[in-house]
Amino acid sequence: MLGPIILVLFAIATGIVIWRHNGGVGRFRERGWSLFILVIGALYSLAILLNMPIPNPTDWISAVLAPIYKPILAWIEEGM
Template sequence: MMALIGVLLLASISGAVIWKRNGDKLLFRERGWALVILTIGTLLIIARLFHLPIPNPTDAIKALTGPIYRPIIAWIEEDTLKR
């Protein structure tokens, strides 16, 4: 529980620094993206603290490209078996 409080406290402090630094220079888009990335990172750290399953990025890529490469691999294997 202390680790969760520490993560949230550090994320809040980092967010405040990002908000203040980029707000003074009128860098609204940079401030927004930095806070989005900080939020995603904080959520990933919290998920690891609670031992939640975090999907592997390569599994997502494999799921997206699976329908494309499976027929190609079957076609190549079929072609090599004919030779």
């Protein structure tokens, strides 16, 4: 149970460093994207530490592209 607490503390410390480092004028976009990537990475690491089921990204891609490639594949197989 100590692992997730340490992960959150390190993520907060890193976020503070990013916030202060990118605090100049006109650097709000860099600050936002850096913190967004940090939060996504911390959540992913936290899910791994807590042994949560993490879906495979290729399953997401195939679910999105299935309506596109299945008719094309059926059309190609008909011609053969």
